[in-house]
Amino acid sequence: MVMQLHLETLDRRQFVVGAGAAAAIFALFRSIPASAEKPQDFDATFKSIVGDAETGDSGVEITLPEIAENGNTVPFSIAVESAMSKDDYVKAVHLLSTGNPQPMIATFHFTPLSGTADVSGRMRLAKTQEIVAVAELSNGKFLVGKQMVKVTIGGCGG
Amino acid sequence: MSNNKPRAKISPANPKVGDVIEVKTLVSHVMETGLRKDKNGQVIPRNIIHSFKATFEGEPVFSGDLYPGISANPYIAFHMKVTKPGALELTWVDDAGETLSTTVSVTVG
The missing domain is CATH 2.60.40.2470 (SoxY domain)
Known part of the structure; x- marks a missing residue:
């Protein structure tokens, strides 16, 4: 959301790098609960x-x-x-x-x-x-x- | 499990009719949970004693369904009411299908 507001000031290359980093961070957070062994309920x-x-x-x-x-x-x-x-x-x-x-x-x-x-x-x-x-x-x-x-x-x- | 002798002991050793005695049992077994991995990252297959049974002269006294949460070399102690002299048969069965058993003779003093 923040990224969109500043879109005009970013060139295309910076935007792609930024989006990639955000995706990587998101993936990292997702992978934590997924990799932990899920106990049976x-x-x-x-x-x-x-x-x-x-x-x-x-x-x-x-x-x-x-x-x-x-x-x-x-x-x-x-x-x-x-x-x-x-x-x-x-x-x-x-x-x-x-x-x-x-x-x-x-x-x-x-x-x-x-x-x-x-x-x-x-x-x-x-x-x-x-x-x-x-x-x-x-x-x-x-x-x-x-x-x-x-x-x-x-x-x-x- | 082949050269494995389960141990069992009753106390008091010479009960009277009507007494409730304690039966302590111990058997050697790895109780592999199926959750561990070897050094190559391969899961070590589960092999636990999943069933324990105690009968006195053919009548059920006590039994247990065991899961991987039971420690290696399972120790189980339970009680029995002495109604007459006779044989207490104890049986353990593991995931590999091996059966171990022992008999305790209960004499009445």
Whole structure:
């Protein structure tokens, strides 16, 4: 726009060079978001698990280190309060990441024979982020727990 | 994965009927994410253990669908209610189709 106003004072050669530079800068800005790896959508993954069901926010306890020094191996522990009886138990716990290239980390399936809905393991985290655990109950309800974790050196990819 | 022996341990080692015991499992596996590139810039194909299953005398106890966000050499700990003595069978399957398994015998004290 500015260029057009000054068009009369520019000769043709200057205009071409200027337009080229502007195009180059524009291309550079465009290429930044395009080249960065696009993470799969966390919201879409969350929605695919929960659907339109209502979710509660109590009863899911996520234990994580406050600061994870090595993102390649971050210990986690998830415990869901449940009677774990034949008619009332936790069917599954979905472990999701909000900052990894792929939001799904794992889905763990329980049965009344599990005795308690409690699982531990080790995960990779690309950067500082919030971890989300979704517990799927036998009565069709969902409980959601969230926990922040700081990651000093990211794992995943390379 | 061929010369790879998964490890599993229950605690307490001598449970009573009705106890809920913890089962700790560990298996060696690279858990290649499929996101990394080698030094020639070629993507290293994904190869992870995508499935873990625990059954007690044929009845399902616990299972896991794993994704590349699980660390190499996956450690998984879960629980089981002891109803009788028997065999706890553990199975891991990776993207290359290889299956690893081990059995823990649960004796009731």
